[in-house]
Amino acid sequence: MSGANLLISGGTVVDPAAKREVRADVLIQDGRIRDIQPTIASSNGLRRMDAAGKLILPGFVDLHVHFRQPGREDKETVETGSQAAVRGGFVAACPMPNTSPVMDHRGAVEWVRQEGQRVGLIDVRPVGALTRGQQGAELTDFGELFDAGCVALSDDGKPLLNSLLMRRALEYARVFDRPVIQHAEDTCLSSGGVMHEGLVATTLGLRGAPAESETVIIARDLALAERTGGWLHVAHLSSARSVELIRQAKRRGVRVTCEVTPHHLSLTEEAVRGFNTLAKVNPPLRTEQDRLGLIEGLKDGTIDCIATDHAPHTAWEKDADFDSAPFGIAGLETALGVCATALIGPGHLTWSQLADRLAAGPARIAGLTDHGLAAGCPAHVAIVDPAAAWTVDPAAFASKAKRSPFTGQRLTGRVTTVIRHGLVVWDANA
Amino acid sequence: MAEATITREHAQGLQWIKKDLLGLEELSAEEIRLLLATAESFREISLRPIKKVPALRGKTVVNLFFEPSTRTRTSFELAAKRLSADMMNITAEASSITKGETILDTIRNLEALKVDILIIRHAAAGVPHTIARQTSASIINAGDGAHEHPTQALLDLLTMQQQKGRIEGLHVSIIGDIAHSRVARSNLWGLTKLGARVTLCGPPTLLPAQVEELGARVTWDVDEAIRGADVLMLLRIQHERQEAALVPSLREYRLRYGLDEARLKSAKPDVLVMHPGPINRGVELDSYVADGPNSVILEQVTNGVAVRMAALYLVSGPPKTEEANA
Structure with a gap:
């Protein structure tokens, strides 16, 4: 599977392997993470995704x-x-x-x-x-x-x-x-x-x-x-x-x-x-x-x-x-x-x-090897807005289960975008 | 309708506002006192040649019992009839209706039939609470699993108050299978709220986890529980407990925890012996003691009707305007 080329810019990369959280851009090409650098210049044919204020997690x-x-x-x-x-x-x-x-x-x-x-x-x-x-x-x-x-x-x-x-x-x-x-x-x-x-x-x-x-x-x-x-x-x-x-x-x-x-x-x-x-x-x-x-x-x-x-x-x-x-x-x-x-x-x-x-x-x-945020890994990414406060409403769940003990609870932290093999498979704002 | 007026005057200090009577845990001491005062005023009705007042005329009351019961069901039925309600009994074998959703379907049907008050007995804790949340009819809990049996505790309180003139300061020992007893839990709430001292007594296998944190003293020693108590409340010990290895045998239980003549001698001479029934004669309670001068077991039964009349009357809500003008 090969995804479109994508540049996630302005976010903070949370890399558990390196135990660090650093401001960096992530370049995805052909479904794989190609590069992670403090700044990566945008070029033609590259879709740019703004991740300012967001966290980029595996x-x-x-x-x-x-x-x-x-x-x-x-x-x-x-x-x-x-x-x-x-x-x-x-x-x-x-x-x-x-x-x-x-x-x-x-x-x-x-x-x-x-x-x-x-x-x-x-x-x-x-x-x-x-x-x-x-x-x-x-x-x-x-x-x-x-x-x-x-x-x-x-x-x-x-x-x-x-x-x-x-x-x-x-x-x-x-x-x-x-x-x-x-x-x-x-x-x-x-x-x-x-x-x-x-x-x-x-x-x-x-x-x-x-x-x-x-x-x-x-x-x-x-x-x-x-x-x-x-x-x-x-x-x-x-x-x-x-x-x-x-x-x-x-x-x-x-x-x-x-x-x-x-x-x-x-x-x-x-x-x-x-x-x-x-x-x-x-x-x-x-x-x-x-x-x-x-x-x-x-x-x-x-x-x-x-x-x-x-x-x-x-x-x-x-x-x-x-x-x-x-x-x-x-x-x-x-x-x-x-x-x-x-x-x-x-x-x-x-x-x-x-x-x-x-x-x-x-x-x-x-046993899922090469799962991570390093160059060469398949581009599986969860983008999280750590400041987003939201209220749990199970009626809006995609799951068939419309009941939750967290119903009505106010939570802070929300997944906004999910990328698998370089493709956006979930976008909360779409 | 003078009798109903008397009750309403009792209620003037505090208006009953709850839709349901689910347990004593959620009641204040004032609400419990209101129930007892109302019951006290209704007691006299059962002593008349014509045992009927029109307080619930036109109301429909249903006994919905998912667990076998004779005395509680009959007591509620008499209470409703003495208040002139239309009364109906539905008994469902626990085995034929086992799923909660079926119960809810039953409730929705009864609601569609415009039932005003539902009296519910079920072997599972919390069933009346689940139902109460999903119907506009008033729910009275007639015993839910090992959770609560509020009208039983209220009739126990009424009996103690009549016999001893007070609840506050009384020392009440509840002896037996505390873990599986809704009577013990409801009494514990009612007694502690009204200022009595409660001792729970039984072998550790029949005492639920951390029960002492609910405000009772706990002992395994029945002689200690008997000494100095004003009231001895014995609980029924069931054969199933032996199967679950909670007691080695009923014989062993009788010898260790049963209340017999010899043990009664160490109690205060004016101690009250109570039992919610049905009694296992010769297990938790010796026949002589059950029928002896300290026993108020039948007074409990009589008070049951008055307490249930009070519960039905209060949850049925404030009188309608036209009724008040009548």
């Missing part, structure tokens, strides 16, 4: 989304999911395999990849199922799934509880040098919990899932990863203690990476008060102490990346009573605004750290 990569297709096209499709992703600044996303049929075989994976290519907005890179039918009993054919284009394997939505099978999965995945992603939840411990076990659950009379339902599985998996040398990736961390376990394991040299969602970085159990089903999510929103622990982990690099766990549901499902409503938050279109407001505003992270966690970090885990 395009974001989301390791964890649910596009619901095939199976639940009423909730989302690869097409609407891609549209939501690109509006959020993402140029690549990894749909989880809990579709119907489950992405546990080549056919399903190839179909989703091809549908992503047909839509053509982002790079759709599926995560294949870890066990057949996500039943937790038999491993899938790893080699076939990786050959079909999977970036990792997971039974996301369901944890792999069988310790022996988890050991074998970590061991065997070494052949492919790819991660096994665990949705860490001891479902015996969380048994029927619909929110964090704590004061708010006690007040509302709702069944709680304790933080330990996450930490006991992480502790086990870290031991297995240490034993086998396999690559463990822990999905959507929700508790401060989980961060501490992974921090210690990384110090010991265990091969582990992990992610956190924008909602766990910005909301707590308090958001559930009033039986707010929009804040019903698994793992649940926990305490302020947990939220701060997650931010600390993101800051010191214990947490490698931000992933949205974009989990779209229909309005009628989310408008039900709390126990009946499904878990999940549609996060693609609010990710940057929520993260900038919760992390940059209060001074927790710099823009280059945020760019690393949204782009470089997840790209590394997904």
Whole structure:
């Protein structure tokens, strides 16, 4: 794919690899970044894009989304999911395999990849199922799934509880040098919990899932990863203690990476008060102490990346009573605004750290090489207006999910333009 | 209509403005006192040979119960009928209507039928709250999961006030399955707002996380909870709790936490024994104690009708002009 030649001028380049934010122009030719210099002269045949006051970030990569297709096209499709992703600044996303049929075989994976290519907005890179039918009993054919284009394997939505099978999965995945992603939840411990076990659950009379339902599985998996040398990736961390376990394991040299969602970085159990089903999510929103622990982990690099766990549901499902409503938050279109407001505003992270966690970090885990802002890299760029204040209105989402816990919230920081392979795939002002 | 006038005079100090009665957490002490005063004034109606006043004449009230209940449903039905409302019962097996959206469809249909007040009981916490946000009809919560059961707590408060002459300063021990009890939560809010001291007692497996932060003292020792208490409120212990390993066996529970004659001897002589019913005789409460001189369990039931009349009357809103002129 070759894009038009383009000069992005007057912006500030946020390069996580160089850990710097510098005023510079970016020249894009034939779909690739050709040059980055303090000033590049405009020439004939070059389209000029004014980025004064804007930040130029590498395009974001989301390791964890649910596009619901095939199976639940009423909730989302690869097409609407891609549209939501690109509006959020993402140029690549990894749909989880809990579709119907489950992405546990080549056919399903190839179909989703091809549908992503047909839509053509982002790079759709599926995560294949870890066990057949996500039943937790038999491993899938790893080699076939990786050959079909999977970036990792997971039974996301369901944890792999069988310790022996988890050991074998970590061991065997070494052949492919790819991660096994665990949705860490001891479902015996969380048994029927619909929110964090704590004061708010006690007040509302709702069944709680304790933080330990996450930490006991992480502790086990870290031991297995240490034993086998396999690559463990822990999905959507929700508790401060989980961060501490992974921090210690990384110090010991265990091969582990992990992610956190924008909602766990910005909301707590308090958001559930009033039986707010929009804040019903698994793992649940926990305490302020947990939220701060997650931010600390993101800051010191214990947490490698931000992933949205974009989990779209229909309005009628989310408008039900709390126990009946499904878990999940549609996060693609609010990710940057929520993260900038919760992390940059209060001074927790710099823009280059945020760019690393949204782009470089997840790209590394997904194995997307040459993803960055250097001459020669494919031109995948997200242009952000860091000062733009906007109000979240899910009715305007491209996603089919028209519900969000951030509805009506004022956020600072907005994606204005997204470029993929040198082509403008999203322009907020168009 | 003298009786209705009396009630309105009670209400003069504070006008009830809420559309719904969902729980005691969101009520002020003044609103709770207004409900109790209104209930007190309605109590006498049930003692008359002709137990009926026209206060809710022309209003349509529906009992919508998604969970089996005999006493609460009957109590609401009698309350509505004694206020001359048109009363209807809808019972839905929890198993046949499990999805919230179906409930909302049911509610929208009832709204289209111009129902004024909906009384809702559901096994899931928050269902009445979800419904209340989506209908203009008044909602009365008749028990939602382990969350709240406001009219039960109000009838408990009314009973304590009658028997002890006050709520403020009373020491009330609530004993049993606190974690799964909407009665415990509603009583905790009502009692603390009115100035009582509350002790929650049960094994740690039946106490919800951080409950002490809601303003109660918590103990695992039933003898400690009994000593010095003015009121002992026993909660029903359900067989399912044994299956979930929350108590090893009902026998073990009876021996450790059941209120029997021997334990009652260590209580104040004038202690009130209360239970929201239905009682598991021989588990949380010995039969002798349930039927003994300290028990006010049947007074609770009688007060239930008065409290529910007050709730129906207040949420039905201020009297219409023509009614006021009549």
